[in-house]
Amino acid sequence: MSDSLPIIGIDLGTTHSLVGVVDAGFPILLADSGGDRLLPSVVHYQPDGSAPLTGQPAARMRARHPSRTIGSVKRLMGRRFDELAPDDTADLGYRVVASPSGRAAIDPGAGDNRQISPEEVSSEILRALKDRAEEALELAPGSLTRAVITVPAYFNDGQRNATKRAGELAGLTVERILNEPTAAALAYGLDKLDERSRVAVYDLGGGTFDLSILELRDGVFQVIATDGDTRLGGDDLDAALADWLREKMDLPDPLDAIQQTTLLAESRRAKEALSTVASVTVSLPFFDGPRSYSTEVSREEFEAIARPWIDRTRAHCLRALGAAGCLAVSDPTLFDRRSNPVSSEITGIDRVILVGGSTRIPLVRQIVAEIFGREPDVSQHPDEAVALGAAIQAGILCGRVRQVLLLDVTPLSLGIETFGGLMNVIIPRNTTIPAKAGEMFTNAIADQASMLVRVLQGEREMARDNWELGRITLDFPPGPKGSARVGVQFSIDADGILTVLARDTATQTDRVLEIRDSAVDVDDARVEEMIAESVDHAFADMNERVWTEARLKSEELLPAVELALAQAGDALTPEEMAAIKSAATAVRELLADPGLPAQRLRMANQSLDDATETLAAILVERALERALGAGLGA
Numbered sequence: 001m002s003d004s005l006p007i008i009g010i011d012l013g014t015t016h017s018l019v020g021v022v023d024a025g026f027p028i029l030l031a032d033s034g035g036d037r038l039l040p041s042v043v044h045y046q047p048d049g050s051a052p053l054t055g056q057p058a059a060r061m062r063a064r065h066p067s068r069t070i071g072s073v074k075r076l077m078g079r080r081f082d083e084l085a086p087d088d089t090a091d092l093g094y095r096v097v098a099s100p101s102g103r104a105a106i107d108p109g110a111g112d113n114r115q116i117s118p119e120e121v122s123s124e125i126l127r128a129l130k131d132r133a134e135e136a137l138e139l140a141p142g143s144l145t146r147a148v149i150t151v152p153a154y155f156n157d158g159q160r161n162a163t164k165r166a167g168e169l170a171g172l173t174v175e176r177i178l179n180e181p182t183a184a185a186l187a188y189g190l191d192k193l194d195e196r197s198r199v200a201v202y203d204l205g206g207g208t209f210d211l212s213i214l215e216l217r218d219g220v221f222q223v224i225a226t227d228g229d230t231r232l233g234g235d236d237l238d239a240a241l242a243d244w245l246r247e248k249m250d251l252p253d254p255l256d257a258i259q260q261t262t263l264l265a266e267s268r269r270a271k272e273a274l275s276t277v278a279s280v281t282v283s284l285p286f287f288d289g290p291r292s293y294s295t296e297v298s299r300e301e302f303e304a305i306a307r308p309w310i311d312r313t314r315a316h317c318l319r320a321l322g323a324a325g326c327l328a329v330s331d332p333t334l335f336d337r338r339s340n341p342v343s344s345e346i347t348g349i350d351r352v353i354l355v356g357g358s359t360r361i362p363l364v365r366q367i368v369a370e371i372f373g374r375e376p377d378v379s380q381h382p383d384e385a386v387a388l389g390a391a392i393q394a395g396i397l398c399g400r401v402r403q404v405l406l407l408d409v410t411p412l413s414l415g416i417e418t419f420g421g422l423m424n425v426i427i428p429r430n431t432t433i434p435a436k437a438g439e440m441f442t443n444a445i446a447d448q449a450s451m452l453v454r455v456l457q458g459e460r461e462m463a464r465d466n467w468e469l470g471r472i473t474l475d476f477p478p479g480p481k482g483s484a485r486v487g488v489q490f491s492i493d494a495d496g497i498l499t500v501l502a503r504d505t506a507t508q509t510d511r512v513l514e515i516r517d518s519a520v521d522v523d524d525a526r527v528e529e530m531i532a533e534s535v536d537h538a539f540a541d542m543n544e545r546v547w548t549e550a551r552l553k554s555e556e557l558l559p560a561v562e563l564a565l566a567q568a569g570d571a572l573t574p575e576e577m578a579a580i581k582s583a584a585t586a587v588r589e590l591l592a593d594p595g596l597p598a599q600r601l602r603m604a605n606q607s608l609d610d611a612t613e614t615l616a617a618i619l620v621e622r623a624l625e626r627a628l629g630a631g632l633g634a
């Protein structure tokens with residue numbers, strides 16, 4: 001029973017938390033009733049002991065009741081009181097004390113004698129997210145009991161266990177504690193990269209900066225280096241901008257707590273707006289009694305304020321790269337060098353991805369590109385990537401979510417046409433409805449800017465032999481082959497209405513097509529005809545599918561071999577060269593004759609693959625030499 005319920009994925013962040021699930025093949029994030037996906041990680045404890053407030057309503061209490069309004073509690077999770085630096089607790093606004101067992105705890109003061117543990121606070125946030133998920137998925141309260149929760153890669157056992165305990169306090173079985181950078185890499189689809197690929201994850205959030213370097217081994221990400229600053233993030237930019245505004249607008253000094261909070265909130269709003277517009281107005285109506293203040297801030301001015309903070313991430317990146325062995329030269333002065341591009345010295349990083357709300361700032365993107373000598377991948381929303389990855393991991397753990405009631409069945413398979421004219425079944429024949437299923441697709445060709453989704457019905461292997469029920473075109477930003485992530489979801493409701501949803505996950509663009517009746521109501525005679533045909537043609541159909549798949553493979557292989565020969569053919573023995581040439585000729589000849597059994601083409605591909613093994617090894621070696629050479633020369 002509980003197997004059919006999803007496991008939820010949670011990003012338990014320092015400043016924001018989110019929850020998601022995989023719903024019929026799609027990772028989705030769940031919003032509250034106001035449409036917000038980000039829940040401020042703040043809990044307010046009421047003096048009368050009634051249920052604590054969480055999220056936005058709690059955050060609003062901060063100015064007036066700082067001692068019982070707990071934010072950034074992640075900093076305290078699983079820490080001993082005596083290992084905290086004064087800096088760790090200085091600007092929290094509430095009192096941190098030692099629990100009887102020496103752990104960091106919160107004293108809400110004001111006649112409230114109890115201590116609150118960081119786990120308790122986190123459990124309130126987790127509970128709010130769980131409630132939100134149940135509401136969004138229209139499940140009975142208490143039905144969701146399993147979760148994946150993310151933590152920073154540098155969290156030690158104590159901090160991980162505390163996170164797990166927080167989950168348990170919220171009534172959740174924590175199926176996995178997942179590293180945040182790993183979750184982000186999953187959301188960016190990087191688990192599809194080649195073995196041993198390396199990914200740098202640059203995470204600049206509200207209060208922390210983390211740089212992690214991951215390596216894909218046996219399909220699983222290993223964290224091979226981390227570095228960062230637990231006291232550096234968007235909050236610092238808010239404060240720096242607030243200081244600048246205070247001077248520029250000549251605000252009263254000192255500010256009271258409410259004024260300080262208002263100014264900070266306005267600074268933050270201005271900062272976030274400046275990520276997309278060139279200039280904003282900051283206005284503080286009736287800020288000081290009847291007095292109002294207002295001024296303009298340009299992006300340039302903000303960048304001058306922000307640059308020193310963002311520049312501080314550079315040394316952390318280089319340190320992590322050095323620890324991971326991705327710096328070709330170890331130059332001790334490197335760490336202080338500000339203006340020199342260091343791109344040529346970095347090797348072996350296949351992708352740089354951005355995580356955390358503060359990486360929406362254009363200057364951050366620019367500095368990251370400078371540090372790594374390449375443009376970062378920005379195809380996901382940076383403040384949602386971790387949660388999306390947690391949802392994907394949760395989806396992997398529980399298998400595909402499928403909710404089926406016994407009502408009626410699909411008489412014929414439903415699917416879409418994929419590359420090469422093949423039928424890709426999404427809901428098989430004889431599936432009980434209502435039913436929902438989906439799959440992720442990617443672009444087969446570089447710079448493809450759209451995908452045509454042809455909705456098909458039938459049992460034949462080739463798209464052209466099935467019936468077309470409708471089509472949708474989905475546009476997405478062009479990129480290299482395999483970079484797009486398009487989810488296609490089919491759902492048939494109890495009335496037999498098929499809704500096809502195609503979504504570009506990068507831009508969250510949706511196209512929806514509704515098909516009435518025909519998915520379920522097909523004339524019996526036509527169904528029989530279709531099935532009989534599919535049986536009659538089973539052998540030829542299967543041969544054509546295998547042939548098409550093999551042809552696509554050959555078409556990829558042949559030009560790749562040509563290119564490799566041109567680059568490194570000189571290093572081969574005459575025998576090796578001859579073997580490759582004859583294997584390639586065999587593939588070419590078979591390609592020219594589609595009438596032959598498809599297995600032969602498949603085997604010819606395999607032989608060509610085998611024959612080029614040495615060639616591939618030489619290419620890799622040369623690439624390495626080149627990379628090292630470039631590094632030393634710089």
Ligand code: ADP
Pocket residue numbers: 013014015016017204205206207208233234235268271272273275355356357358359360361382383
């Ligand atoms: P955390 O992981 O620390 O909980 P997030 O990844 O949610 O944090 O990042 C929160 C930070 O991102 C805040 O400082 C917020 O102001 C900042 N932020 C969010 N959106 C933008 C934006 N458009 N431009 C600049 N900063 C932003």
Ligand code: MG
Pocket residue numbers: 013014205356386
């Ligand atoms: Mg985060």
